[in-house]
Structures are given as structure tokens and as C-alpha cells.
Amino acid sequence: MVCLPACLLSRIVQFPFQAIYIVLNILLMQNFSLHNNSNNAMSLWSKIKGKGTEFRGPQPVGQAIMRNLPTSDMIESCSIAGPGFINVKLSTQWIAKRIQNMLTDGIDTWAPRLSVKRAIVDFSSPNIAKEMHVGHLRSTIIGDTIARMLEYAKVDVLRRNHVGDWGTQFGMLIEFLFEKFPDGEVTDQDIGELELFYKASKQRFDGDDEFKERARKAVVALQSGKEEKYQKAWAQICEISRRGFEKVYERLGVHLEEMGESFYNPYIPLALKELNDKGLIKDDEGAKVIKIIEGKKALPLVAMEKDGRYSYASTDFAALWSLLPEEEVKWIIFVILQSGTEEKYQKAWAQICEINRKGSKIVYQRQGVHLGLIEDDEDAKVIKIIEGNKVPPLIVTKTDGGYNYASTDLAALWYRLNEEKAEWIIYVTDVGQREHFKKIFAAAKSAGWLPADESKYPKTSHVGFGLVLGDDGKRFRTRSTEVVKLVDLLDQAKRRCKEALVERVKVAEWTAEELEQTAEAVGYGAVKYADLKNNRLTNYTFNYDQMLNDKGNTAVYLLYAHARICSIIRKSGKDIEQLKREGQMLLQTDDERKLGLHLLQFAEAVEEACTNLLPNILCEYLYDLSEKFTSFYSECKVVGSAEETSRLLLCEATAVVMRKCFHLLGITPVYKI
Numbered sequence: 001m002v003c004l005p006a007c008l009l010s011r012i013v014q015f016p017f018q019a020i021y022i023v024l025n026i027l028l029m030q031n032f033s034l035h036n037n038s039n040n041a042m043s044l045w046s047k048i049k050g051k052g053t054e055f056r057g058p059q060p061v062g063q064a065i066m067r068n069l070p071t072s073d074m075i076e077s078c079s080i081a082g083p084g085f086i087n088v089k090l091s092t093q094w095i096a097k098r099i100q101n102m103l104t105d106g107i108d109t110w111a112p113r114l115s116v117k118r119a120i121v122d123f124s125s126p127n128i129a130k131e132m133h134v135g136h137l138r139s140t141i142i143g144d145t146i147a148r149m150l151e152y153a154k155v156d157v158l159r160r161n162h163v164g165d166w167g168t169q170f171g172m173l174i175e176f177l178f179e180k181f182p183d184g185e186v187t188d189q190d191i192g193e194l195e196l197f198y199k200a201s202k203q204r205f206d207g208d209d210e211f212k213e214r215a216r217k218a219v220v221a222l223q224s225g226k227e228e229k230y231q232k233a234w235a236q237i238c239e240i241s242r243r244g245f246e247k248v249y250e251r252l253g254v255h256l257e258e259m260g261e262s263f264y265n266p267y268i269p270l271a272l273k274e275l276n277d278k279g280l281i282k283d284d285e286g287a288k289v290i291k292i293i294e295g296k297k298a299l300p301l302v303a304m305e306k307d308g309r310y311s312y313a314s315t316d317f318a319a320l321w322s323l324l325p326e327e328e329v330k331w332i333i334f335v336i337l338q339s340g341t342e343e344k345y346q347k348a349w350a351q352i353c354e355i356n357r358k359g360s361k362i363v364y365q366r367q368g369v370h371l372g373l374i375e376d377d378e379d380a381k382v383i384k385i386i387e388g389n390k391v392p393p394l395i396v397t398k399t400d401g402g403y404n405y406a407s408t409d410l411a412a413l414w415y416r417l418n419e420e421k422a423e424w425i426i427y428v429t430d431v432g433q434r435e436h437f438k439k440i441f442a443a444a445k446s447a448g449w450l451p452a453d454e455s456k457y458p459k460t461s462h463v464g465f466g467l468v469l470g471d472d473g474k475r476f477r478t479r480s481t482e483v484v485k486l487v488d489l490l491d492q493a494k495r496r497c498k499e500a501l502v503e504r505v506k507v508a509e510w511t512a513e514e515l516e517q518t519a520e521a522v523g524y525g526a527v528k529y530a531d532l533k534n535n536r537l538t539n540y541t542f543n544y545d546q547m548l549n550d551k552g553n554t555a556v557y558l559l560y561a562h563a564r565i566c567s568i569i570r571k572s573g574k575d576i577e578q579l580k581r582e583g584q585m586l587l588q589t590d591d592e593r594k595l596g597l598h599l600l601q602f603a604e605a606v607e608e609a610c611t612n613l614l615p616n617i618l619c620e621y622l623y624d625l626s627e628k629f630t631s632f633y634s635e636c637k638v639v640g641s642a643e644e645t646s647r648l649l650l651c652e653a654t655a656v657v658m659r660k661c662f663h664l665l666g667i668t669p670v671y672k673i
Contacts, residue, residue, distance in 0.1 A: 062086045095596045096585040099653045103580045107660045111152050112607035116424045116457060118156040120416050121147040123428035124249075124256060127164035128241045129173055131195045132248045132486040134476050134542065135430070138465045141528045141666060142536055143428035144254045145615040146463065148664045153610055158420060162412065163245075163260035165238050169198075171219030174233045175211060176201035194240055223265070244487075251490045251524060253666055264411040268403050271414040272396055278447050281396060288397035290443045394439040409440050413460070417449055423457040426613065431464035431537065438462070463613050466539035468531075476542050489542075490524060496544055497523035497556075505673070518670050522559055523548075525667035529555035532665055533619040553623045555667060558658070561626040563673040565655045569648060572639045576652050583645040585653075591632040592650060598628050602657050606664070615665065622661040629654050 062080045069078060069088070076091040102110055123143020126132045132140075143159075150157045176197070204211050222230040242258070249256065272288075275281050280290050396407045416422045427437055441460050444450045450458060470476045476484055498519035507515070530547035534540045550556045569576055587593045598621075605621035608614075629651075638647040662669045 058083050090597070092587045092593055092596075095593070095600060096587050099596055099599055100580075100585045100649065103649065103653055103656065107656050108152075110603045111154060112603045112610065114150070114153045114155055114607070114610060116150075116155055118158070118420075118422050119150050119424040119426060120158045120160055120420065120422040121150070121426045121428065122160045122162050122412075123147075124254070125162045125164070125429070126241075126245055128238050128260075129169070129194055129198045130241075131193075132245055134468050134484045134486060134489055136248075137468060137486055137489070137527070138531055138536070139428045139430070140248070140252060140254055141531055142463065142465055142615060143426075144252070144666050145532060145618075145664060146426060146428065146610075146613055148666060149606055149610045149615075149618070152606065152660075152664060155424075158422065159256045161256035161258045161260070163241075163258055166223075166261035166265055166408070168216070168219050169202075170222055170234055170237070171215035171217070172201050172205045172212075173198065173237055174218045174222065174230055175215045176204055177233055177237070179204075194237075194244065248486045248490070251487070251520075252528070253524075253668070259412075261408045264408050264415060265403075267411040267415050268407050271411040272407060274414070275396070275410070275443065275447055280443065280446055282393075284393060284395075286399035287395050289393035289395050290439075290446075291393045292439050292442045394443055405436070406440065409436075410443065413440065413444055414449065417458055423459070425458070425460045426463055427460070428463040428465070431466060434462055434464050461613060463536065465536040469539050469541045471541060471543060473541075490527060493527050493544065493548070494519050494523035496548055497526065500548065514672070518672070521668035521670050522556055525555040525559060525662075528666055529558070529619065532615045533623075535616050536614065553619075558622060558626055559662075559667070559670050560673050561629065562655060562658045562662070563670050565629065565651050565658070566671045567673075568633075568638055568651055569655070572644065572648055574645075574648060576648065579645055579649055580652070583649055585649045586643065586646045587650075588643065588646075589636055591628075591635045592647070595625075595628045595632045595650060595654065598625055599653055599657055602660070618661060618664060622658065622665075625654065625658065625661075 059080060062085070065086060066078045066080065069075065074091055074094045076089045076094075077087075078089070079087045081087055121143050123146075124136060124140040126136050147157045147159050205215055206212075218230060221227045222234055225231060248254075272281065275290065276288075281288050282291060283289075394406050395404060396410065398404055413425065416425050427433075429437070437460075441450065441462075444460070445452055450460060468476045498515060501515060501519055501522075510518075526547040530542070531540065533553060547554060548556055550560055587596045602621065605618055609617040632650070636643075636647060638644060638651060641647065659669050
């Protein structure tokens, strides 16, 4: 059933000749629920009731809508139920034709179309000289999935790896390197494990003031670019780190273009000058800052309606007043407007006028709430409530004249808007950086770089995510309390998966290469899906046993389901490409129709996941698809049935959509289990 928006239904009633275009728009663009009834006749009736309409209730409105819907091969039937529910049933033949056209023309014809043309996705962003750990897992795979979905929607996506390759830590690393290797010539083997090298240099930095001073001078020498040996040492450290990062990206199948902090360093003076020229940068105890005040005007609190009736607010405030002794009402504000009534209401009104300044002022300051007195608002009496929050200033130049993360991020944003012409810039980091990016975006809006209206382009979005936890509910670490290295974590998932495969399959029927490739696809896919299926804002527990389970909402279950579909098609012995050209799909049972309807909702799911930057929406769609296929297959015989051709085509369509979902999630499908 199709749920038609009220605004379009009203146009159908008033302008029936336009109905065909309205229905085409709704059905073809798929901005609707494919299997729900609509109560729009009732909501429309509430808008026109008492305004001289010929209609006498919601049911006649619904009947008028039905009469004016044009004949279309998309609509199988319409009916009115109850007081005015409109049931529009999509044609089974039309559903089947749409799916069969996709099989012929390709799944890309179902890609959603977004209004944005170019987007930047800033994700992963590890620090040079440090190993990628489990904390980078979420940024890397969430960012990759968002980039893949946008690319599928025909958006030009620039994948940016904003690595931490600039800053004070490099003076420390370079000086330590010169101590160990005076000529500056080093290899991966010389440095050994870069993480240990970093820790050793940090220990030296913290415990030796003379070394610390040399390290600070090394930073100046590096950033000035005047001494080649510092530039060379920095480049060597960066290159060793990159090779380590690439091992992780190769396992995850992730591709990025590195544009680290050092890339944007030359643009910092330009960006800050523009901000300063606009009067945004101020001196603050030797530092240069941008003062950010974030606030929003909340809806007014209505104390008395236009007709003089008291609102829920007035009653609630009066009740609060009556419950508390007078001397304890220092932190409560009452809003009661009533003349010539009981004394306690008059007393309550006196309280709001006085605002009990001594007691309430402190409380509201702490809560960040500022209260005005009662005002007239379209004949009603209201209290205008402003919710505001004055945040610490955004420091763009430190007291010593050096730059920081904020200055680099502002320069990067300036570059992406002005040089790369991005319309949508998406930052994928943990939720702990949310406030930092709110300040960056607020400064950009104050400067006019971004529009104040967040629905307009260009725009920025911070995609925050929660923590990866261990079974103990704490941040995921090794037994030695060290952060888990991402390479080790992925390799263990692959190893466990391979062990399970060897126990499950007939090893003699598999080549060593097939076992290796399947273990990688399932093992790495299990790690990705266990993360992506959760709402990214929540924490999730990393558990190998759960993510490698072949039952329930796991990648293993979904990959096995896909392999099972492929096996069904293979066992039929039919040429599926020939069936696509010559066969016909018929959705004759309820289970076939339900599966077909869900297939048509694929583009809607991708668009919703893109728009809200929530990969878990696509995961939910994929899991529901596999469940609906299981129901179909358990009730409908495929191979050897009279409907074999049609049902094989439905199997193939399901497999095609599943493979596209896997691709968007960065998971490699398997065809044999």
C-alpha cells in the first residue's frame, strides 16, 4: 500500500487533472512507504472542515481522492477502510517489471539522486609515528561506507585522510632519531616498531630538559623549512608510518588520498587573515581567539491562551507552588496570569515578577537558561525562553605564536570550500571532538564561509561515533592494558574464520586460495558489519564469538545467505543471463510479493542512509532482505517447480541487491560455503 502525503492529496482533490503527475512522482521517486495505508483523508478533512467545503467527513474526502486517481499500470486497486483510510495497492505486475528491468539494465539504475554534486569525506586520520589501533576502526569503516554510498548516488567524492603529520611531537621524534642515527639515514628495521620508538622519545622528552629544548628548536627548524636534514628526517618518519597504515587499508579494502596537517599549513595565515579582517579574531591573554556564542530561541511557554483560558503551563506552575513551602520557592519560576482569584495565584504571579533574583539567578546561570518576563505574543501571554550556551573561545594562535588544531582545521575548511569547491564536507571522528567541530563550523558561519541555514549548501557535518568496548564494558584493550592494534585485530578475525571454515566445509573440495580468500572476506566483513549495524553514536562491544556467529544479524549469516542463493541458481543448471533476456517474473504468492516490494525499497534505504549519514539503516535493510528471502524460499519451491524461471529471476534480483549492499558496506561477497 502507498501512503500519499497530505499536501499532494489536497491537490488531487482540488486539481484532479494533475493527479497523474502526482502519482508518478510518488511512485517512481519511491518517496513513500510501499505497504502502508494512509490516513491522509482524515488529516485533510481536519483542514477543510467548516470552510464551506462540499465534503461532510473524511470518508467522502477519501472517496474523492480515489475517484481522481488516474488509471495506471502502477496501481492494482484502491479502497476506503474505516473512517477514511485510503488503501492504494501497487500492481504486482508493475513491481515484477521494475525488478526485471533492474536485472536487465543494472542495479545502478536504482541509485538515488542527491542534490549535492561534490562532497569531501574526511575519515580515518591516524597520527604519524603511531600504530593504527581499534579506535581508528570506526572512523575508517564508517567513513568508507559513507563515501561508497555517496559515490553510488553519483556524487563526486573526495576521500581525505587528514593524518597528524605536523606539530611539536616531530621535534621530539627527529631529535631522538638524530641521537640514535647521527647521519639521519634510517630504515624500517633500524627504527623497529614505530610505536616503541615514539614512546622512547616521549620518555626522553619528559625526563630531560636539555633534550626538550633541542626538540623545540627542531620543531622551529622543521616548520621554517630552512634546514634540509630536518625535512628529510620528517619525511622518513612519515613514510615508515604510511607503510604501516597501508597494511590496514589493504586488509579493509579502503582507499584514501592523504592530505595531512602539513598540507594545509601554508594556508593557515591566509585563512586567519580573512577571519581577522572580518573582525572575528580577538586578543585573549596573549592568544588569538574566536569567541563563539551558540544559542537558540526556544518555543515560547504559553501561560494564557488567546481566548483567556489558562494553559497546562499555568496549572503546572500553580501546582508546584502549592506543593512547596514559601521559603523554598527560591529556584522555581511560576507563570500564572489570573485576575481577581485566589490569593495563592496572585502570590505566584508576584513571584515571577520579582524572579526571586538571589536564589534563581545562580541556578539558571548554571543551567545556561536565560528567562525574560511575560510578553504579549499574538494576543497570548507567554514567557520567551532563550536557551543559550557560551562556550570557551576557539584558540587559533597560541600565546607563543604557534598554530594548533583549530588553525589547521580552519585552513583545511577554507581550502576545501575555495579550492576544491566542495558542497558537503563530512568529518568522521569520535563524539569527543563534536564540540571542537561545532566551534569550527560556527566560526565559518560567522565569517560567511557557510550559510546560516544548515539546509543549504555548502554545508558541513560532523559524523560522531561512540567507543569500542571490551567484554568488561571498558575501552577495548589488550590484557596488558595496551590499545589493540588494528592489524592484529583483523588478522585474528581472519584466523578464527579460517579455523571455522576448515571445520565446516569439505576441505578437499576447496583450494588453498579459496579458503584464504573466503576467510578474509568473512573475517574482515564480520568486523565491519559488527560495527556498522549499530547506530554510530552508540558504543558497542567487540566480541569475536558474536560477530563470527553464523546465526542472527551478522555478516557471516548474510554472506552465507548470499552464497546459498548463488548455490540455488547453480544447481538449477539454467543460464541466468539467458533467463534475464527471455524469462518473465511473476509474483504470485504473498511471500514473493513481499520480497519484491522490499527489493524496490533499496534506493529509499540508501538515500535515507546517505541523508542521515547512518550506515546502520542500510544494514537493517540488508538483514530484513535476507529474512524475507528466507521466508520466500521456505514457502516457495524454486528448482523444479512450474514457476522455476520466475523464481530464479527473483533469487538473482535478491543476490544482485545483496551484493550492492555488501559493496556499499565495504564487504566482499562470497559465492561458495
